[in-house]
Amino acid sequence: MTMQKKPEGNALDFKEFVGQHRERVYQIICSYFPDNAPPEFIKMLRSYTDRKGQYRRPGYAILWTLLYGGKLEDVMLPAAVQQISEDYFLMHDDWMDGNSVRRGLPAAHILFGAEYAVDAGDTLHNILWKMAYDAASVLGGERGKRYFDKFYDIMLTTHIGQYLDIRLAREVKDITKFKIEDYYKSIHAKSAYYSVYGPMQCGAIIAGAKDDVVNGIAGYGTPAGIAFQIKDDILDCIATEGGLGKSIGTDVRDGVKTLILWHAVQHADSATLAKMKGVYAKDRELKSEAEIRFVLDKFVELGSIAYAEKEAARLTKEAIEKFEIAARGIKSPLKGLAMSSIGQTTKREK
Secondary structure (H helix, E strand, O other), rough: OOOOOOOOOOOOOOOOHHHHHHHHHHHHHHOOOOOOOOOOHHHHHHHHHHHOOOOHHHHHHHHHHHHHOOOOHHHHHHHHHHHHHHHHHHHHHHHHOOEEEEEHHHOOOHHHHHHHHHHHHHHHEEEEEEEHHHHHHHHOOOHEEEHHHHHHHHHHHHHHHHHHHHHHHOOOOOOOOOOOOHHHHHHHHHHHHHHHHHHHHHHHHHOOOOHHHHHHHHHHHHHHHHHHHHHHHHHHEEEEEEOOOOOOOHHHHHHOOOOHHHHHHEEEEEEEHHHHHHHHHHOHHOHHHHHHHHHHHHHHHHHHHHHHHHHHHHHHHOOOHHHHHHHOOOOOHHHHHHHHHHHHOOOOOO
């Protein structure tokens, strides 16, 4: 049983709450690694898991289970499922995006080679479905089925979102042609559901909440999740590799279309816009560091970073207001912590 160092209420912030459960979630994941595989392959499988992430997604699942009166024991395996899914996604994403750093260390495809990294990621994907099946079996009955169906929908939607993101990057080379609606559609599917309100919904299901309650979480979880991704886009432009723990400037390098880019296109003069168009029209490997730095600097000069920060803050405020309405009937002492966790989606530094 995880020891609580502070009462699970307003005195505790979300990062501390997650920290109380991180080690146990990690140990559950480790218990599923095969013991009949070559040691060097196990090392590949464990490379991201052993580095540990921020565990924000399992944290949401745990917190929302407790918020709706569920038991900690019931959510620990589903929380581990949520975390290993992140390790799997990142191992594939880093290879596809050409990221060289993950969680402060070389990315898996840099350490082991692309073929091994992809195979290790596929194996993590295999393990996570075994874990999800076990979690659903332990929950049992209709509750187990609801949890499994919800997690399946989260994963499927995330993969579709990845496709939309790749298509927007590869097929819309002219940055004056992409629509802001396409950006929001992509990040809702790829990030908002998976990173924020999907885990919250899983937690509510595990606690036995009814469908109307679970569906209602999307009302405040969607703006919170979109704000989360906008903040991610901002950090990719202005953070340092050491502080963020992963490669910087990858969105520009990969031609990813963001709210920041959209704003810059609307406000750039003709000469700047022409140069930016030229950078984005190039394939990834042909973009120089100087060209990437030029675009990142223009994002700051044109006020595009500030605009994105303002939009993320607006969405966070909307999410908190909607949570307050949705949570009026909840008597849990964790309500304040849950609300503050929504606010932290845009206050993070990585």
